[in-house]
Amino acid sequence: MASDMRLPVLRKAVSVSSAGSDRADHKDLVVPGDVITSDPGFMRGHGTYIDEEKLTASVAGEVERVDKLICVRPIKTRFNGEVGDVVVGRITEVQQKRWKVETNSRLDSVLLLSSVNLPGGELRRRSAEDELTMRDYLQEGDLISAEVQSVFSDGALLLHTRSLKYGKLGQGVLVQISPALIKRQKTHFHNLPCGASIILGNNGFVWLYPTPGQQEEEAGGFYTSLEPVSLADREVISRLRNCLLALAAHKVLLYDTSILYCYESSLPHQVKDILKPEVMEEIIMLTHHKLMEQES
Amino acid sequence: MAGLELLSDQGYRLDGRKATELRKVQARMGVFSQADGSAYIEQGNTKALAVVYGPHEVRGSRSRTLHDRAVINCQYSMATFSTAERKRRPHGDRKSAEMSLHLKQTFEAAVMTQLYPRSQIDIYVKILQSDGGNYSVCVNAATLAVIDAGIPMRDYVCACTVGFVDETPLADLCYAEEGGGGSSLALALLPRGGQIALLQMDAMTACKGVSKVLDEVVRQHLQDVSVLTRE
Numbered sequence: 001m002a003s004d005m006r007l008p009v010l011r012k013a014v015s016v017s018s019a020g021s022d023r024a025d026h027k028d029l030v031v032p033g034d035v036i037t038s039d040p041g042f043m044r045g046h047g048t049y050i051d052e053e054k055l056t057a058s059v060a061g062e063v064e065r066v067d068k069l070i071c072v073r074p075i076k077t078r079f080n081g082e083v084g085d086v087v088v089g090r091i092t093e094v095q096q097k098r099w100k101v102e103t104n105s106r107l108d109s110v111l112l113l114s115s116v117n118l119p120g121g122e123l124r125r126r127s128a129e130d131e132l133t134m135r136d137y138l139q140e141g142d143l144i145s146a147e148v149q150s151v152f153s154d155g156a157l158l159l160h161t162r163s164l165k166y167g168k169l170g171q172g173v174l175v176q177i178s179p180a181l182i183k184r185q186k187t188h189f190h191n192l193p194c195g196a197s198i199i200l201g202n203n204g205f206v207w208l209y210p211t212p213g214q215q216e217e218e219a220g221g222f223y224t225s226l227e228p229v230s231l232a233d234r235e236v237i238s239r240l241r242n243c244l245l246a247l248a249a250h251k252v253l254l255y256d257t258s259i260l261y262c263y264e265s266s267l268p269h270q271v272k273d274i275l276k277p278e279v280m281e282e283i284i285m286l287t288h289h290k291l292m293e294q295e296s
Numbered sequence: 297m298a299g300l301e302l303l304s305d306q307g308y309r310l311d312g313r314k315a316t317e318l319r320k321v322q323a324r325m326g327v328f329s330q331a332d333g334s335a336y337i338e339q340g341n342t343k344a345l346a347v348v349y350g351p352h353e354v355r356g357s358r359s360r361t362l363h364d365r366a367v368i369n370c371q372y373s374m375a376t377f378s379t380a381e382r383k384r385r386p387h388g389d390r391k392s393a394e395m396s397l398h399l400k401q402t403f404e405a406a407v408m409t410q411l412y413p414r415s416q417i418d419i420y421v422k423i424l425q426s427d428g429g430n431y432s433v434c435v436n437a438a439t440l441a442v443i444d445a446g447i448p449m450r451d452y453v454c455a456c457t458v459g460f461v462d463e464t465p466l467a468d469l470c471y472a473e474e475g476g477g478g479s480s481l482a483l484a485l486l487p488r489g490g491q492i493a494l495l496q497m498d499a500m501t502a503c504k505g506v507s508k509v510l511d512e513v514v515r516q517h518l519q520d521v522s523v524l525t526r527e
Binding site: 031032033047049051056058059060061074075076077078092100102106107108154155 | 326332333350351352353408412413414415443444445446447448449450451452486487488489
């Protein structure tokens with residue numbers, strides 16, 4: 001089998017002038033230990049601490065000011081959940097009346113038995129029997145989509161799946177990228193016109209799956225189709241996956257339009273070629289062009 | 297000492313540096329995409345990789361969970377090909393365990409662990425090529441990796457070794473100078489506040505001084521006793 005091997009190439013330095021000129025609002029960049037201000041009138045936000053009455057940064061990133069509040073947002077970090085965020089996660093543990101879910105957050109999230117829709121309608125009572133058969137609904141390793149219901153004081157997330165759009169995920173592909181690259185939008189569920197669907201979890205977990213035919217109302221999100229997926233669908237999904245990786249490698253914000261434009265630009269190339277650096281660069285440039293055109 | 301002249305009459309060292317000159321440092325952040333934070337550093341011929349995972353749920357034994365701050369878990373290892381003689385055990389020997397503990401203490405002083413109760417931060421450091429100053433290079437690499445992971449720290453932790461030859465302090469020792477029988481001092485500090493995170497000294501000269509004192513004490517005692525018993 002022929003394999004593609006290449007030598008390392010010199011990394012291109014991002015020219016500061018070209019990146020900075022089109023942006024009028026100049027961002028303050030700080031590193032840990034940098035004094036942001038010694039004015040005591042400001043409030044201490046995330047990513048800062050008070051050292052000898054001086055407001056000092058504790059992470060490397062951009063300074064954000066909201067009135068009197070100063071925060072520093074790091075470039076890359078784990079997912080900090082907020083109420084209402086859509087997340088995709090993996091079950092790590094089944095406990096009494098709850099599941100533990102890995103969501104790329106600083107602590108495992110909690111999904112209570114009382115905050116899921118069990119098969120058989122919304123108004124079903126949860127009995128002791130349900131507690132014993134929890135593993136039949138969701139077991140270790142299963143993937144779910146859910147929404148953040150609340151955030152505990154230690155930063156752990158409480159999830160719920162009390163809507164038919166959330167629940168167990170069946171056949172598809174999971175792509176993990178930095179949570180910072182997911183654009184916050186009204187909806188994070190999209191049926192893309194190219195023939196696949198996508199769930200853009202706010203936690204950086206993206207789920208690609210074939211667009212389902214008709215929803216099974218009865219199952220309440222626990223029905224997973226085991227029908228074989230057609231080759232065409234699988235190709236579309238693989239192409240989307242590689243497009244997502246390409247977009248993430250070039251730090252492009254992910255939302256339905258950027259993904260679609262990237263998909264369209266990648267069509268002349270074979271799926272496996274998308275990840276080659278030179279092809280990737282070309283596709284991303286085309287995507288940037290399309291996005292700019294759409295904006296203006 | 298056996299032949300090796302660590303400091304020439306002109307004031308140059310084995311590798312041509314001046315006494316207080318550091319080795320060439322090259323570093324890079326974000327070398328891996330899988331980890332939360334990673335860094336690679338070269339300090340002369342000493343090369344190290346550091347990887348940070350976390351903060352995440354405490355894995356393994358639950359009992360290690362701390363309710364007011366994060367647990368820091370460090371693992372130091374040396375690649376089997378890192379030294380002139382091939383290493384049998386890349387990690388887990390006593391020297392690595394001690395080094396891991398020192399790294400842990402250093403980063404507990406610098407990382408703001410109280411922001412992440414009940415979680416764990418993993419720091420893995422691997423020496424790819426060893427040419428002296430392993431501890432300090434590891435600290436520098438791990439600092440970059442922690443910053444890359446977006447974990448809050450009070451300040452950079454910077455580390456360097458210093459040696460002492462013929463009454464002259466030498467900065468950033470290489471392997472030959474470290475093994476030359478002189479004293480060596482590893483120092484990790486938070487530069488802005490000037491706080492010291494870790495200070496470790498391996499010295500022969502100081503020990504020689506102590507041995508001289510002990511020797512005198514024993515001889516004195518012997519003499520006293522012998523004088524007393526003769527009476």
